[in-house]
Every structure is written in C-alpha cells, then in structure tokens.
Amino acid sequence: MSLMLVTILAYTVALPACVGLYFYRSLPIPLRTLSVLFAIATFVEILSTVYRSYFSNNLIIINVYIIIEAWLCLLFVSQCIGKIRLTRSAQLAVLAVGLIETVINPKTFATVSSTLESVVIIIGIIFLFFQVALGTNILKTVYFMAGILLFYFASNTIYFLTRGLLEMDSLIFVSIIHVWINAGCNLFYAFILWKASHSRSLLLA
Amino acid sequence: MESFAFKIIIVGLIVMLAAFVGIIMMLAARYGRKSLTDEKRFKEQDNLIKVQDEIIESDEKLISLLKSRREAGEIES
Numbered sequence: 001m002s003l004m005l006v007t008i009l010a011y012t013v014a015l016p017a018c019v020g021l022y023f024y025r026s027l028p029i030p031l032r033t034l035s036v037l038f039a040i041a042t043f044v045e046i047l048s049t050v051y052r053s054y055f056s057n058n059l060i061i062i063n064v065y066i067i068i069e070a071w072l073c074l075l076f077v078s079q080c081i082g083k084i085r086l087t088r089s090a091q092l093a094v095l096a097v098g099l100i101e102t103v104i105n106p107k108t109f110a111t112v113s114s115t116l117e118s119v120v121i122i123i124g125i126i127f128l129f130f131q132v133a134l135g136t137n138i139l140k141t142v143y144f145m146a147g148i149l150l151f152y153f154a155s156n157t158i159y160f161l162t163r164g165l166l167e168m169d170s171l172i173f174v175s176i177i178h179v180w181i182n183a184g185c186n187l188f189y190a191f192i193l194w195k196a197s198h199s200r201s202l203l204l205a
Numbered sequence: 206m207e208s209f210a211f212k213i214i215i216v217g218l219i220v221m222l223a224a225f226v227g228i229i230m231m232l233a234a235r236y237g238r239k240s241l242t243d244e245k246r247f248k249e250q251d252n253l254i255k256v257q258d259e260i261i262e263s264d265e266k267l268i269s270l271l272k273s274r275r276e277a278g279e280i281e282s
Binding site for chain 1: 211212223225226234238243
C-alpha cells in the first residue's frame with residue numbers, strides 16, 4: 001500500500017472532527033467531548049506530519065496524545081454513567097504512567113501507557129454497557145458511539161500487544177489492517193455525530 | 206511469515222472481535238429493556254397494592270361504623 005493512501009486514511013479523522021465541530025451546539029455533552037478529541041487528533045496528525053519532516057522522530061507527540069485521548073475517552077464514560085471518582089482515578093493513573101514513560105524515553109513509543117489506556121477504556125465502556133443492562137438509559141447515538149470505541153480500543157490492544165511478536169512482513173500487513181480499521185471507525189464516528197445532531201431518541205424507550 | 210493462512214487468521218480475529226462487541230451491545234440493550242420493564246411492572250404493582258390498602262381501610266371504617274350504629278340500636282342486625 002502506498003504511503004499516499006496510508007496518509008489519506010490517517011487523515012480521515014478530520015471527517016468526524018469537522019462534523020463534530022460543525023454540529024457542536026446541537027450535540028449531547030458526551031459527544032461534544034469526543035468531538036473535541038477528534039479535533040485534537042486531527043491537529044496532532046498535522047503536527048506529527050510537520051514534525052516528522054523537520055525531525056526524524058515524532059513519537060513524543062503521539063505519546064502526549066495518548067494521555068489526552070485516555071483523559072477525554074474516560075471523561076466521555078463518566079459523562080454517560082456518572083462514576084466520577086472511578087474514572088478520575090483511571091485518568092490520573094494513565095496520566096502518571098504516560099508522563100513517566102514519556103519523560104524516561106521520549107523517542108520511543110509508549111507501549112505500556114497505550115496498552116493501559118486501551119484496557120482502562122475497554123473496562124470503562126464495558127462498565128457503561130453493564131449499567132445499561134441494569135436499566136440506566138442513555139441516548140441511542142451515545143450507545144453506538146461507545147460500541148465503536150470498544151471495537152476500536154480492543155483492536156488497538158490486540159495490535160499493540162502482538163506487534164512485538166511479528167516479523168516485518170506480517171507487521172506491515174497487520175499495520176495496514178490497523179490503518180483500515182481506524183479509517184472505518186472514523187467514518188462511523190462521523191456518521192454517528194451527524195445522526196446525533198438530528199435525533200435524541202433514547203435507547204431503552 | 207505473511208502467508209495466506211496468517212491473513213485469514215487476522216481477518217477472522219477482527220470479525221470475531223466485531224461479533225463480540227455486537228453481542229455485548231445487544232445483551233446490554235436487551236437486559237436494559239427487561240430491567241426497565243421490570244421496574245415499570247413493580248411500580249404498577251405498588252400502585253395496585255396502595256389502592257387495595259385504601260379499599261380495605263375504607264371497608265374497615267364502614268364495618269366499625271355499622272357496628273357502632275347497631276350497638277346504639279339505630280339499626281337491627
């Protein structure tokens with residue numbers, strides 16, 4: 001796969017960012033948080049492309065972005081289910097691990113904090129679904145957004161856990177699939193944000 | 206080694222992951238609806254019990270009134 005196509009697929013994150021910011025005022029609060037996250041992700045994507053052309057290594061930006069992503073995704077979970085103390089402690093844990101890892105090794109990818117981030121967010125979203133199963137009602141769009149986030153972070157975890165074990169050819173193949181999954185998720189995010197700006201139907205109504 | 210089998214395994218893993226997420230979402234929604242309807246049913250039963258209590262209370266009042274009137278000789282048994 002050409003580098004051009006990979007770049008285009010990576011920049012699909014601009015799509016949910018644009019939709020989210022355009023309909024920002026008509027979105028429910030948890031989805032506003034995610035819109036901000038998509039906007040930051042787009043900015044980080046641009047920044048890392050620019051940074052890469054001047055310096056050889058842009059991983060410090062990605063490592064800082066992981067902390068922001070974890071913070072905002074857990075904020076999304078807490079805005080849905082309201083377990084503020086629990087999510088705040090998870091946010092602080094990822095922040096601490098991420099900062100330590102970035103300070104110790106700024107030029108390598110923060111594997112521990114990214115895996116921790118994914119695991120914590122997966123637990124948070126499964127907890128959200130557990131609350132839904134107990135009768136907590138949420139918006140339909142927020143429910144589907146949580147489902148796609150769960151799929152995204154679960155695939156992320158598998159990718160980060162197995163990438164150290166793969167040979168170069170396999171690693172490239174898995175990375176390509178990872179990029180395609182990200183792009184697919186971005187399209188779904190954009191669609192859900194657009195849908196959320198038009199409808200406010202509850203899941204368990 | 207990037208063989209055909211490896212590709213199939215990876216694609217299979219992704220499909221399984223998507224199915225897993227889908228099943229979790231479906232179960233959450235189904236049990237959520239069920240527990241909501243349970244809650245509704247309990248509320249309705251509570252209301253019914255309240256109405257029955259009121260009926261019993263008014264019946265008891267009526268009986269005691271009749272008793273007192275009979276004791277006073279206003280009515281005959």
